[in-house]
Amino acid sequence: MSDSPNRSVSRRSFLTSAGAAGALALAGCTEGPGTGTETGLSGSIRISGSSTVYPVAQAVTEQFRSQNSQVEFNLSRDGSGGGFSNLFCEGNSDFNNASREISSDEEEQCSDNDIEYHEINVATDALTVIVNNDNDFATDLTIDELRQIWRADGATTWQDVNSDWDDEEINRFGAADTSGTFDYFREAVIGEEADHTSDYEPTEQDNTILQGVQQDEYAIGYFGFSYYQSNQDAVTAVSVQTEEADSYVEPTLDNAKSGDYPLARPLFTYPKVSSLAEDHIAEFARFFVRQSANSDLIADQIGYVPKTEEEMQSELDALNEVISNA
Incomplete structure (x- = not known):
């Protein structure tokens, strides 16, 4: 477990304050700040976990390699839970990306294997529900309607949700149960009184979800x-409209940043403390944190809400404290 203070930041307080895929060995480099300036760092870094955080990690690793060509990355999309249980908490990766906080079971697994970790908030996401462009009746949904659609033993047809809607079967595409997106959606939408339906196409590949709905x-x-x-x-x-709100709120970066969008959530990466004792990994972790406040990268290129400079500095201070004791 992390030995730094303030690591148990809840989703609410964070927001108010602001398939498994094959491993990808990043052998090439892209243009980025400091291109052409070599630091002398070398070594390998294994990053597992969330497909949601993957584009952030991919962009950051590419920028880091533009300055550190002797550092090799092995980056994969395993799902938050798949990365924790199969790799990180078994001691087989240096970082695990996650689209939700580490669970108590994962904490226990890490502890059983003497894996200490540090939690870093890297961005905010607006989890987005999508429908087909020809669907003209379900473009505004309440949390309760989403719950009916996605809970086990819930609605089978659209008309089951609203009697004015088409009497057609609902076909669902969503995150696999190894995904942090699945865990977050189950908690934020379905709640504790029911389970997520198994009558859907689960995947770690966002493109599969997109094509299925399209x-x-x-x-x-x-x-x-x-x-x-x-x-x-x-x-x-x-x-999406919550039970407490009067209006439907669209998923945008501004609405996620303000906390108005009900499905806004923090995104994380978890470095292994023992790995931070290696210079190239410690420097990459610092670089990752600094890039979390890079609006051009996080917001414009990727599509998440970046950290403020103040939030980033707070994360960097906490990380440096862990690195000094690693």
Whole structure:
């Protein structure tokens, strides 16, 4: 477990304050700040975990390699839970990305294997529900309606949700149960009184969700806002209303930043403390934190809400304290 203070930041307080895929060995480099300036660092870094955080990690690793060509990365999309249970908490990766906080079971698994970790908030996501562009009746949904659609033993047809809607079967595409996106959606939408339906197409690949909804007029899906931002013409994003709110709120970076969008959530990476004793890993962790406040990268290129400079500095201070004791 982390030995730094303030690591147990809840989703609410954080927001108010502001398939497994094959491993990808990053052998090439891209242009980035400091290109051409070599630091002399060398070694390898294994990063596992969330497909939602993957585009952030991919962009940051590419920028880091533009300055540190002797550092090799092995980056994979295993899902938050898959990364924790199969790799990170077994001591087989240096970082695990996660689209939700580490669970108590994962904490116990890490502890059993003497794996200490440090939690870093890297961005905020607006988890986005999507429907087909030809769907003209379900573009605004309440949390209760989403719950009916996605809970086990819930609605089978759209008409089951609202008697004015089409009497057509709901076809669902969403995150696999190894995904932090699945865990967050289950907690934020379905709640403790029911389970997530098994009557859907589960995947760690956002493109599979996009294509499934794009090709089916009566389909619905969910994934991180970043992938929607890159494919806005292909599908329609659903505006969401909570039980407490009077209006439907669309998923945008501004609405996620303000906390008005009900499915906004923090994103994380977890470095292993023992790995931070290696210079190239410690420097990469610092670089990752600094890039979390890079608005051009996090917001414009990827599609998440970046950290403020103050939040970033707070994360960096906490990380440096852990590194000094690693």
